[in-house]
């Protein structure tokens with residue numbers, strides 16, 4: 001994997017900031033930059049192949065529909081789904097989870113289920129939709145706690161799960177600590193209790209190989225914009241036998257076989273879940289992003305990011321006042337490095353990194369308030385998150401900058 005060659009595809013990474021500092025982009029968990037191949041594809045669709053899909057029969061409409069459906073096939077192979085029709089295009093992870101929370105709990109309630117299990121480490125996008133759906137349908141929500149190092153407490157999960165459990169909603173990897181959950185183990189537990197498992201893959205799918213058959217999950221959701229693709233694109237994978245049983249939450253044009261004034265017959269999945277005009281050019285860009293990631297190789301990407309993380313963790317030992325969140329080894333973690341300096345508000349630390357060093361990080365509670373409270377980081381954390389185009393020199397520069405900050409600003 002030649003990172004310098006990869007960087008040539010991302011002109012934005014060579015930016016010099018208005019303060020004269022060279023940009024070091026370490027905010028990849030929020031969103032990633034786009035390679036020229038993806039930008040070009042979106043441009044090409046608008047220039048040569050654009051029309052609405054699945055409606056008209058003219059040349060451009062057929063061409064655009066074909067491009068869209070080709071990406072469905074690519075996306076299904078990307079996660080090893082059994083059938084392209086198990087792939088529903090969504091705007092992002094948040095949209096995908098909202099799309100199934102109510103229908104899935106409706107179905108579960110009919111089966112006599114009473115509770116939803118959510119982990120404390122969830123991003124709000126995999127927490128609030130379930131809370132809302134549970135409150136609308138009269139189900140209870142229970143939380144799986146985390147250990148002091150931010151990992152999931154599997155013993156508590158085993159005690160909490162029961163035949164009353166409707167759904168286990170769990171992230172594949174945390175957006176705060178990068179902790180990777182053993183979703184295969186949790187899926188087995190869920191299925192032993194006749195519960196559904198819904199996995200939020202927003203942070204995992206861009207960085208490592210996903211095989212939905214191997215992990216045996218019922219739903220898996222991820223966002224295009226965190227994996228080199230345009231924003232407004234994403235994938236909700238659902239097992240086809242479950243998708244066929246659910247009533248879609250968002251209905252309208254493009255979802256039906258027939259409508260009379262008092263009846264409606266929906267199309268088979270995935271179309272019954274894709275109401276309205278989708279992000280056609282964006283989905284074409286998603287297909288290009290999948291090709292790009294596959295060309296580089298997801299195993300190579302994961303390996304590279306682990307090297308970067310290992311460097312950051314190792315060099316954090318040079319800092320006296322740093323608190324690093326999550327396990328201190330690279331196993332079962334992705335390239336997300338969240339920390340605080342004792343006595344320094346994370347927003348101020350982020351501002352210094354931006355202004356004095358040109359380093360882009362995210363600061364605050366990262367849409368995961370309960371997790372931060374469990375980690376005793378009530379004001380939030382500073383999060384540096386890595387991707388395939390980050391270099392070992394950039395990580396050294398980050399750590400040199402932190403050492404310098406500790407020496408200058410934090411000296412007592």
Ligand SMILES: Cc1ncc(COP(=O)(O)O)c(C=O)c1O
Nearest residue numbers: 092093094123125175202203223
């Ligand atoms: C773990 C996790 N889940 C869900 C989301 C929501 O993603 P989106 O804003 O693309 O819907 C994020 C975004 O940061 C995330 O990190």
